[in-house]
Amino acid sequence: MVDKSIDQTRNILTTLKPYVVGDISFTESGIIDALQKIAAVLDAHIGSGVSAHTPVSRYQAGFMTRDLWLKFYEIAGGRTYVGGGRDILELEPGKYYGLKFKNGPLVGTDDEDATVTVDVSEIEGLGKQILVIKSFTGQTYLYTTHTNGAGTNFNAPSVWTSIPRxxxxxxxxxxxxxxxxxxxxxxxxxxxxxxxxxxxxxxxxxxxxxxxxxxxxxxxxxxxxxxxxxxxxxxxxxxxxxxxxxxxxxxxxxxxxxxxxxxxxxxxxxxxxxxxxx
Structure with missing residues (x-):
C-alpha cells in the first residue's frame, strides 16, 4: 500500500514538475520540499487571506471578474444588454444595448420602445460622450458633457443632438x-x-x-x-x-x-x- 501511495505521489509530482523550479527528488524529504514549492506557487498565483483571488487592476496582477470579462467582451465588439428603463446618463463607460432609456434621445417620441445601441466613453474628470444609434433605422444621436473648472457644462450642448448621415x-x-x-x-x-x-x-x-x-x-x-x-x-x-x-x-x-x-x-x-x- 505504501509503495502504491509513493507511486501515486510520484505521478502527481511528475505532472506538476513544470510548475516547480529545480529538480524533484522522490525521497521523503524531496517530496516534502516539492510540495512546499508547489504550495508557494499556488499561493503566489491565487493569493491568501483577504488577498485571495484579487481582481486584476492597473497596478497589480490578479484574476478576471465577470465585470472585467464583460469589458473585454465589449472591446472585442460585443455589447452588454441592460434591459429597459435604465438611466442612460448614469451608465459606466462601455458598449450596451437596450430600450426605453431614461434621459435618452427617444424619450417622448413614437420610437421610445425601439432597441438602441449605446457607446459611453469618459474622460476622467472632464466628462462623457454618449453615442446612441437606433437599431432599425440607423439614426444617430450624441450627448456630450464637458465640464469646465467651475464644474458646468459650458460649451457643449445640454441636449441630445442628431448626427445627419x-x-x-x-x-x-x-x-x-x-x-x-x-x-x-x-x-x-x-x-x-x-x-x-x-x-x-x-x-x-x-x-x-x-x-x-x-x-x-x-x-x-x-x-x-x-x-x-x-x-x-x-x-x-x-x-x-x-x-x-x-x-x-x-x-x-x-x-x-x-x-x-x-x-x-x-x-x-x-x-x-x-x-x-x-
Missing amino acids: FANLWEGSLTTVGTKFNLKDDISKYTRLIFTINTGNGATNDISLPSVGNIFNVDTIKRHNSTVGLNVYEVGLNITGKTGSVIKNVSDAINEGGGGPVATSDVATIRKIVGVLE
Whole structure:
C-alpha cells in the first residue's frame, strides 16, 4: 500500500514538475520540499487571506471578474444588454444595448420602445460622450458633457443632438419631362432629400425637402445677369421607392416693367439627389 501511495505521489509530482523550479527528488524529504514549492506557487498565483483571488487592476496582477470579462467582451465588439428603463446618463463607460432609456434621445417620441445601441466613453474628470444609434433605422444621436473648472457644462450642448448621415442616391442630368431614373436606395428610409438644381443662367443651389409622399417640386430663383429682373424655376419629380421620373420643368421671367411673370424656355436641370437620415 505504501509503495502504491509513493507511486501515486510520484505521478502527481511528475505532472506538476513544470510548475516547480529545480529538480524533484522522490525521497521523503524531496517530496516534502516539492510540495512546499508547489504550495508557494499556488499561493503566489491565487493569493491568501483577504488577498485571495484579487481582481486584476492597473497596478497589480490578479484574476478576471465577470465585470472585467464583460469589458473585454465589449472591446472585442460585443455589447452588454441592460434591459429597459435604465438611466442612460448614469451608465459606466462601455458598449450596451437596450430600450426605453431614461434621459435618452427617444424619450417622448413614437420610437421610445425601439432597441438602441449605446457607446459611453469618459474622460476622467472632464466628462462623457454618449453615442446612441437606433437599431432599425440607423439614426444617430450624441450627448456630450464637458465640464469646465467651475464644474458646468459650458460649451457643449445640454441636449441630445442628431448626427445627419448623407447618402448619394443619384447623380447626372435631369431636364426633359418624361425622363425616368433609378436611385440607389428607397427614399422612404430617409427623413429628407437634398436636390442639387442648376438653373439655365448658371446658378447652382441645394434644395432640401422632407421625404414625404412621392411628388417633389424643386423650386429656385436667379437674378438676371445683365438686366433688372429674375427667373423662377421649378422642376417636378415623381419618386416612388427607388424609381422616378421628371413630370414638370418650367421657368417664368420677371422683368423690370414687364407687367408680370412671362413663361420662358430657360429651364433648370437636376444634377444630384442626396438622402439625409437624421
